[in-house]
Amino acid sequence: MTCAADCVLGMDLGTGSLKCVVMDVDGRVLATAERAYPTQSRLPGWAEQHPRDWLAAMRLALDDIAAGRPGLFGRIAALGICSAAHIPVLLDGADRVIRPAILWSDQRSGEEVAALRAEYGPLLELTTLNEASCTWTLPQLLWLAKHEPEAMARVRRFLSSKDYLIFNLTGEACMDFGSAAATLMLDAGTRRWAKPLTELSGLSAAAFPRLASPLAVVGTVTPAAGAAYGLPAGIPVIAGTLDSAAELVGCGILEAGGLGMVRVGSAGGIMATTDGPSFNARIITYPHIAEGVFYKQAGTNACATSLKWIRRLCSDAAAGGAARPSYEALDELALTARPGADGLIFHPYLHGERAPYWNPDLRGNFSGIDHNHAWPHFVRAVMEGVAYSLRDCLDMFRREAITVTRAVMSGGVVKSPVWTQIVTDVLGIETHTVRDGDSARGACLLAATAAGMFGTLEAAAAACVVPGKINAPDPARRDLYARGFERYRQFACFFDAAAREPRGGGADTRLDPRPEMNPAQADVRRPDHRRETIDR
Known part of the structure; x- marks a missing residue:
């Protein structure tokens, strides 16, 4: 990292908008921008977005920052991205989007969920530490295989929403462990794709991206992407993670214990951290970024x-x-x-x-x-x-x-x-609240740690997480x-x-x-x- 590269860029691809945050080495937020995109509901219970709208929102948000702070992007040492979970992007052989992305809130796959629970419930519990529901990617893919077989037959590459942005910025196809867990096809013990479940999805093994740690640098901004989005070519891009995991980091929750999180965004829920992998019925389990820690989530759809x-x-x-x-x-x-x-x-x-x-x-x-x-x-x-x-x-x-x-x-x-x-x-x-403790800020802390601004995530959180107001019942x-x-x-x-x-x-x-x-x-x-x- 050169002496001029003293900032990081964090992005949060949320359910309704994309937010960009630029943070300096002292943890100060230098610039923010946010752009929304539409959700389509062609039938009751359906929820879809088109990935092209995410790319347009990213370009506009970056343009807003560049216009307000000229030259700021020249100081970026690394870029981190997080996103909402369970949103698959399907690409054809020319890496074109085949159909709109189904959101986590989509409810169409009820029959597929019932079949997964009846036939594969113990396998899912043992392998993924989770139960099937309409929010997961695997039943979404099974629905598509049944109702849109011609679309599924064209799939050559499968990514999550965040990783589609990374693919456009770097040309690299990858997925972090947390986003992979959100597909209901990751072996939680080995952190590898679980073959019985990937085969069940109907996608070829070649369609699945390589897996990476959330802190791993998976590529750099290409010259073409730099020209398209106003970023300098060569900026390292890390794998990033789920928005919920990034928010835990942004709020300084890195250890197992009694401190939980109440998230009240478009959706919401309660999160708690635990030591080691375990299964709890009706509660989602994700791998935390911190080594050996998992977090549990009980989510509600409409906050x-x-x-x-x-x-x-x-x-x-x-x-x-x-x-x-x-x-x-x-x-x-x-x-x-x-x-x-x-x-x-x-x-x-x-x-x-x-x-x-x-x-x-x-x-x-x-x-x-x-x-x-x-x-x-x-x-x-x-x-x-x-x-x-x-x-x-x-x-x-x-x-x-x-x-x-x-x-x-x-x-x-x-x-x-x-x-x-x-x-x-x-x-x-x-x-209690935390100043600027949102997912985009968490993505910044990940990028700053990956760039060497901080030796560990714990050091990053200690330096940058500032407690806010305490509320007592x-x-x-x-x-x-x-x-x-x-x-x-x-x-x-x-x-x-x-x-x-x-x-x-x-x-x-x-x-x-x-x-x-x-x-x-x-x-x-x-x-x-x-x-x-x-x-x-």
């Missing part, structure tokens, strides 16, 4: 998405085509309603639901509406409903004896003091929210059971996610599956 939805409804309902209220205005509305929203309960199942129900057919709803409820109640109920959904996730950890006594709160929620306090009150644990609201959550849970279980009713006379083979209602699930017989791997 900020729910608030965006009610914001749009407020605007649509206003007379004269009024502009959509600001998020600050939504905070003010929520404050005018009493805690508990006078009995109004919202279930944020706008895209089906992951933990703890893993039911793609669940749909959002309000319960307990009466003639006294007005817009403030509905806005507050949405905020509280998302918090109750997170409490549902936290209780999963408690049932599994995974301790979360304190948590870093991250995502767009930290911009709202009202919503932050609601989540803290409902969870009943202390939370209000004891006066404990009982109120405990009663509210009990009502939320009762309604949720009822709606979940109703959504699982067989349609058309066929048996529903999906697993019931509620351990208290499925005791036989605890006695799974595990056949002795031999672990075959592809060393690529």
Whole structure:
């Protein structure tokens, strides 16, 4: 690294937008830019994006930084990228995108999930440490093989969303261990592609990229990519990782222990770190970047998405085509309603639901509406409903004896003091924020460590992670929210059971996610599956 190269560039390819951050060797953020892209939903429960829109967003975000800080890119020592999980990109023999990418929130693969659980459940548990659900890449590929066989027949290269950006920047096809784990085709023990599962996908072994450590330099920005995106050629690009793993790094959570994370972005969930690999039913397990550490995630599908939805409804309902209220205005509305929203309960199942129900057919709803409820109640109920959904996730950890006594709160929620306090009150644990502790900043810390600015990730976190505000649960609201959550849970279980009713006379083979209602699930017989791997 030359003396002029004293900065790193981090990118986060999120569910709704791409964010770029430039950070210097002292951990200061010098520039940020963010550009959004559309999500298409051609049918109910579907969610797709086109990779060309990601590339356009990357170019525009980089252009914004270059315009605001001329010459800054000449100081970049390394580039790190993270992205949302479970988003496959399929390329043909000429490396052209075959079809739009299916998002993690897409719910179309329910039949494939049921078949995987029935036929390969023990193998998936033993090999990947996870259960099948619509969020994973493998059932998405099985759906495509059934419904779009001509597209699958053309696939010659398979990448994740992040790795498609890296491929365009460097010409190198690779995937980090975390992104590979998100495909449901990685052997968690050997960190190699699991041959029985890759063969099941219908893709050839040659289509799978080589695997790399998140800190590994996998290539450099090519002259063609530099000209296209305004970057100097030759910048080292690291493999990067999932946005959730990068956010743990950005918030300084690098060890196993009681400090967890509450993520409230477009989606959200609870994360906790553990020592060594283990399987927990209905909880996702990913490899952490820190050696020997894994992290558990119980995710909910629609957090900020729910608030965006009610914001749009407020605007649509206003007379004269009024502009959509600001998020600050939504905070003010929520404050005018009493805690508990006078009995109004919202279930944020706008895209089906992951933990703890893993039911793609669940749909959002309000319960307990009466003639006294007005817009403030509905806005507050949405905020509280998302918090109750997170409490549902936290209780999963408690049932599994995974301790979360304190948590870093991250995502767009930290911009709202009202919503932050609601989540803290409902969870009943202390939370705190971290300055600039998002996924893009985590990607910067990875790049800085790979570039030699810091000797270890721990050193990078110690130098750059700055604690923010501490939030304590209000004891006066404990009982109120405990009663509210009990009502939320009762309604949720009822709606979940109703959504699982067989349609058309066929048996529903999906697993019931509620351990208290499925005791036989605890006695799974595990056949002795031999672990075959592809060393690529």
